[in-house]
Amino acid sequence: MAQHPFPDRRFGAFLFDMDGTILNSIVAAERVWGAWARRQGIDVDSFLPTIHGMRAIETMRRVGIPEAVLEAEIAGLVQAEIDDVEGIVEIAGAAIFLKSLPPERWTIVTSAPRALAEKRLAIAGLPVPPLMVTGEDVANGKPAPDCFLLGARKLGVPIEECLVFEDAPAGIRAGEAAGATVLVIDATHSHRLDTPHPSVSGYDALAVSQASDGTLEIIAKG
Secondary structure, eight states, X not given: OOOOSSTTOOBSEXXXXXXXTTEEOHHHHHHHHHHHHHXXXXXXXXXXXXXXXXXXXXXXXXXXXXXXXXXXXXXXXXXXXXXXXXXXXXXXXXXXXXXXXXXXXXXXXXXXXXXXXXHHHHHHTXXXXXXXXXXXXXXXXXXXXXXXXXXXXXXXXXXXXXXXXXXXXXXXXXXXXXXOEEEEEOTTOSSOOOOSSOEEXXXXXXXXXXXXXXXXXXXXXX
């Protein structure tokens, strides 16, 4: 039997990161970012591990892209990511799990721009929630808590009653800073992540029970 990640705990809403959490886009993302890094003269091997879970604007500023060309660089990179979707797939069981949730009790909180998020979700066969939070919706990207706080507000649920599903260190820190409970999805991890939070490798072993008050409990399937 799978281990129950949160025994005797119910949540008002679920907030899902996208890349690495409900879909696997690592191959496509690293293909595009790797090509960009080579054009900039950046060491690709050391750079690629730093891109996950963060917005392009924070990543590019961190490596010193001048503000005068930042907007154009971001636009070009995002378009390249929209054009390159080969290899994008759902994390095991994600589609069934998401479709089992009441629509008013979950959303996606991603660092990706909306156009890219919608393209990747469509390719992976995953639903687009009506209240999705994307990178354009906040002034400060992950690891700042802004995106998860906004997601909770959109759903009308206190952040302390939300469960954040994340895979990347920046997103985990954002969930912690927001005051949410965090569940780590480690399906795309090649090395064990040092985290105090419960981890699961996918959604096949999970189900959800909804109480009469609308709150949600994760159930570990046997």
